Amino acid sequence: MALSVVDLYKKILPQTNCGDCNYPTCIAFASMVVSEKHPLKNCPHLVQDVLDRCEIELEEQYAEGKWLKKDPAKDALIWAKERAASMKISDMAARIGGEILLHEGSEALLLPYFNDKIIITDSTIMDKDLVELNQWEQVFVYNHMSQGGSVYPTGNWKGLVEFPNTISKQKSMKAHVEVPLIDRFLGKVDELKERALKIGGIDRTDKIATCSAAFFFQPMPKTPVMLIFWDESIDDGFDADIKLQFDETITEHLDIESMMFLSERLRQLLCVV
Numbered sequence: 001m002a003l004s005v006v007d008l009y010k011k012i013l014p015q016t017n018c019g020d021c022n023y024p025t026c027i028a029f030a031s032m033v034v035s036e037k038h039p040l041k042n043c044p045h046l047v048q049d050v051l052d053r054c055e056i057e058l059e060e061q062y063a064e065g066k067w068l069k070k071d072p073a074k075d076a077l078i079w080a081k082e083r084a085a086s087m088k089i090s091d092m093a094a095r096i097g098g099e100i101l102l103h104e105g106s107e108a109l110l111l112p113y114f115n116d117k118i119i120i121t122d123s124t125i126m127d128k129d130l131v132e133l134n135q136w137e138q139v140f141v142y143n144h145m146s147q148g149g150s151v152y153p154t155g156n157w158k159g160l161v162e163f164p165n166t167i168s169k170q171k172s173m174k175a176h177v178e179v180p181l182i183d184r185f186l187g188k189v190d191e192l193k194e195r196a197l198k199i200g201g202i203d204r205t206d207k208i209a210t211c212s213a214a215f216f217f218q219p220m221p222k223t224p225v226m227l228i229f230w231d232e233s234i235d236d237g238f239d240a241d242i243k244l245q246f247d248e249t250i251t252e253h254l255d256i257e258s259m260m261f262l263s264e265r266l267r268q269l270l271c272v273v
């Protein structure tokens with residue numbers, strides 16, 4: 001029989017709220033045990049046979065996911081890994097770029113990633129210091145691995161609005177990428193240029209008439225992005241604006257969600273002080 005928070009509290013725990021488990025109340029502790037797999041044995045006031053019986057019941061309900069707190073990043077990572085599972089690391093360099101190397105005796109892919117490099121193995125994705133990327137970042141890279149074709153960028157740029165099925169994302173792009181970047185760099189073109197160069201951007205300001213700054217970024221070998229910034233002009237009455245443009249082939253390599261992730265990651269890197 002499964003143990004709910006109330007079952008655990010009413011039928012198993014002493015209800016003394018003694019705090020020995022480092023939670024102020026028994027109900028708070030029960031909630032952590034049921035929803036976040038907190039060890040029941042951290043309550044030192046349970047006899048061993050009750051503890052053993054409850055742990056068996058808890059293991060069963062954990063396995064079913066019953067009452068467990070949802071972790072969207074973890075779920076997305078499991079899904080993305082499954083999707084990429086049939087891909088062979090040895091084929092990856094030809095499809096998405098990078099180079100094959102040996103990591104702990106097995107093939108791994110060393111892939112340029114923003115201004116750094118990442119190592120993709122059969123089981124995980126790490127930075128060059130062998131620290132695992134956070135779960136959402138891994139989902140992004142696994143999605144690219146699953147989707148990334150062998151098509152090369154053409155150098156023809158398009159805004160998000162020009163790709164199909166992006167209406168729902170345009171608001172998000174404005175709110176989470178364009179507006180924060182404008183707020184951060186309004187009247188600070190030199191600072192934007194300095195940050196962009198620091199994270200590996202290539203200055204293309206002279207290629208785009210009328211802009212205050214334009215930078216080419218290559219977050220991954222086949223997913224280039226162009227950032228174009230027009231600073232406010234009080235004399236001419238123009239407000240500041242900023243746009244990201246993507247190579248027309250990007251949807252061969254990333255889904256729309258992943259394009260948004262890439263854009264937000266670029267915004268984060270630029271805005272870091």
Ligand code: SF4
Binds near residue numbers: 020
């Ligand atoms: S140690 Fe046990 S009895 Fe004390 S507050 Fe925690 S759950 Fe309740």
